[in-house]
Amino acid sequence: xxxxxxxxxxxxxxxxxxxxxxxxxxxxxxxxxxxxxxxxxxxxxxxxxxxxxxxxxxxxxxxxxxxxxxxxxxxxxxxxxxxxxxxxxxxxxxxxxxxxxxxxxxxxxxxxxxxxxxxxxxxxxxxxxxxxxxxxxxxxxxxxxxxxxxxxxxxxxxxxxxxxxxxxxxxxxxxxxxxxxxxxxxxxxxxxxxxxxxxxxxxxxxxxxxxxxxxxxxxxxxxxxxxxxxxxxxxxxxxxxxxxxxxxxxxxxxxxxxxxxxxxxxxxxxxxxxxxxxxxxxxxxxxxxxxxxxxxxxxxxxxxxxxxxxxxxxxxxxxxxxxxxxxxxxxxxxxxxxxxxxxxxxxxxxxxxxxxxxxxxxxxxxxxxxxxxxxxxxxxxxxxxxxxxxxxxxxxxxxxxxxxxxxxxxxxxxxxxxxx
Amino acid sequence: xxxxxxxxxxxxxxxxxxxxxxxxxxxxxxxxxxxxxxxxxxxxxxxxxxxxxxxxxxxxxxxxxxxxxxxxxxxxxxxxxxxxxxxxxxxxxxxxxxxxxxxxxxxxxxxxxxxxxxxxxxxxxxxxxxxxxxxxxxxxxxxxxxxxxxxxxxxxxxxxxxxxxxxxxxxxxxxxxxxxxxxxxxxxxxxxxxxxxxxxxxxxxxxxxxxxxxxxxxxxxxxxxxxxxxxxxxxxxxxxxxxxxxxxxxxxxxxxxxxxxxxxxxxxxxxxxxxxxxxxxxxxxxxxxxxxxxxxxxxxxxxxxxxxxxxxxxxxxxxxxxxxxxxxxxxxxxxxxxxxxxxxxxxxxxxxxxxxxxxxxxxxxxxxxxxxxxxxxxxxxxxxxxxxxxxxxxxxxxxxxxxxxxxxxxxxxxxxxxxx
Numbered sequence: 043x044x045x046x047x048x049x050x051x052x053x054x055x056x057x058x059x060x061x062x063x064x065x066x067x068x069x070x071x072x073x074x075x076x077x078x079x080x081x082x083x084x085x086x087x088x089x090x091x092x093x094x095x096x097x098x099x100x101x102x103x104x105x106x107x108x109x110x111x112x113x114x115x116x117x118x119x120x121x122x123x124x125x126x127x128x129x130x131x132x133x134x135x136x137x138x139x140x141x142x143x144x145x146x147x148x149x150x151x152x153x154x155x156x157x158x159x160x161x162x163x164x165x166x167x168x169x170x171x172x173x174x175x176x177x178x179x180x181x182x183x184x185x186x187x188x189x190x191x192x193x194x195x196x197x198x199x200x201x202x203x204x205x206x207x208x209x210x211x212x213x214x215x216x217x218x219x220x221x222x223x224x225x226x227x228x229x230x231x232x233x234x235x236x237x238x239x240x241x242x243x244x245x246x247x248x249x250x251x252x253x254x255x256x257x258x259x260x261x262x263x264x265x266x267x268x269x270x271x272x273x274x275x276x277x278x279x280x281x282x283x284x285x286x287x288x289x290x291x292x293x294x295x296x297x298x299x300x301x302x303x304x305x306x307x308x309x310x311x312x313x314x315x316x317x318x319x320x321x322x323x324x325x326x327x328x329x330x331x332x333x334x335x336x337x338x339x340x341x342x343x344x345x346x347x348x349x350x351x352x353x354x355x356x357x358x359x360x361x362x363x364x365x366x367x368x369x370x371x372x373x374x375x376x377x378x379x380x381x382x383x384x385x386x387x388x389x390x391x392x393x394x395x396x397x398x399x400x401x402x403x404x405x406x407x408x409x410x411x412x413x414x415x416x417x418x419x420x421x422x423x424x425x426x427x428x429x430x431x432x433x434x435x436x437x438x439x440x441x442x443x444x445x446x447x448x449x450x451x452x453x454x455x456x457x458x459x460x461x462x
Numbered sequence: 463x464x465x466x467x468x469x470x471x472x473x474x475x476x477x478x479x480x481x482x483x484x485x486x487x488x489x490x491x492x493x494x495x496x497x498x499x500x501x502x503x504x505x506x507x508x509x510x511x512x513x514x515x516x517x518x519x520x521x522x523x524x525x526x527x528x529x530x531x532x533x534x535x536x537x538x539x540x541x542x543x544x545x546x547x548x549x550x551x552x553x554x555x556x557x558x559x560x561x562x563x564x565x566x567x568x569x570x571x572x573x574x575x576x577x578x579x580x581x582x583x584x585x586x587x588x589x590x591x592x593x594x595x596x597x598x599x600x601x602x603x604x605x606x607x608x609x610x611x612x613x614x615x616x617x618x619x620x621x622x623x624x625x626x627x628x629x630x631x632x633x634x635x636x637x638x639x640x641x642x643x644x645x646x647x648x649x650x651x652x653x654x655x656x657x658x659x660x661x662x663x664x665x666x667x668x669x670x671x672x673x674x675x676x677x678x679x680x681x682x683x684x685x686x687x688x689x690x691x692x693x694x695x696x697x698x699x700x701x702x703x704x705x706x707x708x709x710x711x712x713x714x715x716x717x718x719x720x721x722x723x724x725x726x727x728x729x730x731x732x733x734x735x736x737x738x739x740x741x742x743x744x745x746x747x748x749x750x751x752x753x754x755x756x757x758x759x760x761x762x763x764x765x766x767x768x769x770x771x772x773x774x775x776x777x778x779x780x781x782x783x784x785x786x787x788x789x790x791x792x793x794x795x796x797x798x799x800x801x802x803x804x805x806x807x808x809x810x811x812x813x814x815x816x817x818x819x820x821x822x823x824x825x826x827x828x829x830x831x832x833x834x835x836x837x838x839x840x841x842x843x844x845x846x847x848x849x850x851x852x853x854x855x856x857x858x859x860x861x862x863x864x865x866x867x868x869x870x871x872x873x874x875x876x877x878x879x880x881x882x
Contacts, residue, residue: 163624163625164584164623164624164625169706190704190705191642192642192649192701192702192704195640195642195648195649196640196649196702198702198705198706198709199706199709200620200621200706200707200709201620201621201622201623201709202621203584203621203796204583204584205583205584205796205797205798205799206795206796206797215673215795217793217794217795218674218793218794218795219793219794220615220616220743220745220790220793222611222612222615228615228740229612229615229616229743230743231743231744231745231793253635253873253876254638254873254876254877256877256880275794278794281612282612282616282618283705283706283707284610284612284705285610285618285703285704285707286589286618286619286620286703286707286708287620287703287705287706287707287708288706288707289618289619289620289621290790290791290793290794290796291794293791293794293795293796294794294795294796295795320648323640323649323650323651324651324877324880325640325651325876325877325880327880370640370710371710371713373637373638373639373640373651373710374637374638374639374695374698374710374711374713374714375626375635375637375638375713375714375715376623376625376626376710376713376714377625377626378625379625453673453674456673456674456745457674457676457744457745460676460744460745460747
């Protein structure tokens with residue numbers, strides 16, 4: 043599929059992240075205005091609340107864009123998702139008769155503040171990159187026992203904390219937590235010294251389920267994808283996670299990119315999951331190409347320093363797709379709801395410079411990275427960490443924009459007054 | 463504190479669960495009416511939406527009881543919680559001048575259908591009974607390694623699934639899931655054969671936090687308590703839980719009792735946590751008596767059979783209080799929100815007949831229980847499992863009512879059509 047051209051001419055260059063082929067959905071505000079839903083086209087945003095009020099985008103009798111999140115639209119299901127995308131493609135395409143009428147609904151992205159695009163109902167994080175699971179397992183248990191016995195049979199995941207999901211651009215405060223050093227007999231409560239990022243994709247569930255679903259049904263339930271950084275305090279996690287899994291080490295914040303790239307926009311980029319040692323059970327079997335060819339990069343910018351790319355990998359390297367994760371999630375009868383966010387798990391490639399976390403890039407701190415004139419094993423205060431992602435089409439790209447955050451120093455001891 | 467008497471005379475008997483001292487909060491409907499907030503008094507319910515509309519309960523300018531859940535009231539904070547309780551105590555007390563006016567707002571409990579009392583924003587389950595952790599650890603790792611090294615230093619917990627929380631009385635469908643028997647090399651997808659209950663208390667968070675909080679602040683944030691049954695598929699959980707913790711084994715359903723017993727009603731029953739081998743770190747230190755003396759019982763009723771009490775224990779046996787769990791939960795900066803539900807973890811006493819799960823009562827199936835003329839290692843289809851709880855005061859009791867559910871057979875193979 044070639045580039046579709048728009049009368050928003052900035053959208054028509056081969057390397058712009060938001061051509062007419064993309065049409066990602068976000069929530070934005072201008073100045074002191076209320077946040078509202080919008081769609082990115084080139085360097086502009088079409089204000090959907092305004093377009094709906096003006097009668098330019100009318101899909102249902104009741105309004106879909108009154109609230110500052112996409113959940114209301116998502117709940118309408120795939121037929122309405124398609125109708126909206128078709129309508130927007132017509133409105134924003136080159137030669138659209140609506141161009142003049144739309145003029146009052148267009149906002150420059152440079153004037154806009156981005157907000158959370160959805161109300162996250164619940165957040166689940168998976169662990170579906172074989173390279174990542176192997177790297178981490180090797181560090182902790184040696185290469186022969188790196189993968190847990192269940193790993194090749196189902197997408198392992200845990201429930202995270204929806205209240206901690208924030209939009210790209212939000213500063214991230216280094217957390218305090220309980221940690222235990224191997225050098226000490228007793229744990230201590232202190233600021234995390236091994237604070238890390240995780241390069242992930244996030245899948246957004248658009249429609250609900252009430253019982254088990256097939257992988258195909260799960261794929262149909264997915265509305266779109268975002269970049270996701272699951273900030274991780276490795277020292278807190280290391281002490282807490284046996285036997286019930288990650289908890290406070292993953293609860294400080296998870297950042298997502300502000301623009302939801304729809305499943306429809308990603309259709310041309312579907313790829314197969316990799317060959318498997320064990321056939322998956324029926325409820326997890328692939329129903330077609332399930333992953334996407336999406337290039338992912340990570341840059342680290344120290345305070346006052348230059349941005350440096352520290353990792354480059356591809357979402358197509360994953361072992362389990364979001365649809366398989368969702369099918370597994372619903373298999374027990376767990377009700378899935380619009381706004382559920384599923385983290386893919388850290389995306390790591392096979393090469394050392396394609397790893398998706400500092401834990402792997404610095405091999406647990408044993409091989410610090412050179413960043414400009416400094417070194418890094420984990421993130422330091424003032425560091426900016428940025429994820430980027432794009433699928434490369436024939437003369438166009440489908441970009442995700444950026445998912446970025448700056449590490450703020452830990453707050454002063456929050457319990458100084460309670461010390462005895 | 464003695465029994466406070468009410469003009470609703472059924473509330474004045476020493477063993478009634480809902481005297482004027484209690485005033486638990488729920489959501490009910492009558493016939494085809496909309497669900498609405500109410501408070502239990504004896505055998506009756508005071509309809510709070512009606513009382514607010516009639517001007518009998520007016521705490522704020524804006525209405526607090528329009529919606530069919532308690533979140534709006536909870537968000538107002540402790541001063542409004544106290545004002546409501548004081549107003550209800552006046553209205554429902556013996557000799558209240560409002561008795562005649564309230565007549566139109568009273569509904570017999572026997573006519574009412576109970577609903578979820580809150581919108582559960584997120585659900586976290588802890589593991590805070592030392593007896594339970596020791597029993598389960600002993601079964602899996604032997605008595606010398608029963609408690610994980612972190613267990614005596616912080617309340618271990620994991621994030622559960624809010625969408626799966628249901629009100630008492632909801633039938634529970636036996637789940638399918640991926641399990642692996644030690645006898646087989648490969649896992650299978652099948653109905654759970656080791657489906658279990660967990661006797662717990664649930665604490666409901668009423669006010670939000672944005673950063674770490676002290677244990678005292680955490681205690682102030684708690685609105686009230688319910689009985690909680692965290693239904694658990696032990697065979698699914700056993701195969702999935704390493705390394706990221708319980709997931710689908712705990713995602714089918716969690717039942718809660720319909721009436722929220724407020725922290726205020728439980729004040730006379732506070733008890734100390736037990737002696738500790740290791741002093742807790744400052745952020746988790748007790749700030750006074752933190753547990754409650756609440757008798758808890760479990761009965762199992764086979765289909766067509768007689769109810770049999772299978773366990774009796776007390777919430778005061780826990781090692782960590784809900785306030786300590788909440789302080790730990792917020793310690794990383796994790797935002798806590800009104801409607802968060804914290805499961806205490808299975809409440810098990812020291813004696814064999816005070817254990818809070820079939821896993822412990824049947825010692826992993828090795829010592830099946832005698833139930834009437836049958837035996838049970840885990841729950842069977844048609845079994846009704848009921849939790850009850852009450853604090854015993856001086857001539858009155860503070861009851862929680864019941865938390866009950868019946869096990870339905872697993873659905874037919876949900877993936878029969880996908881089999882190759």
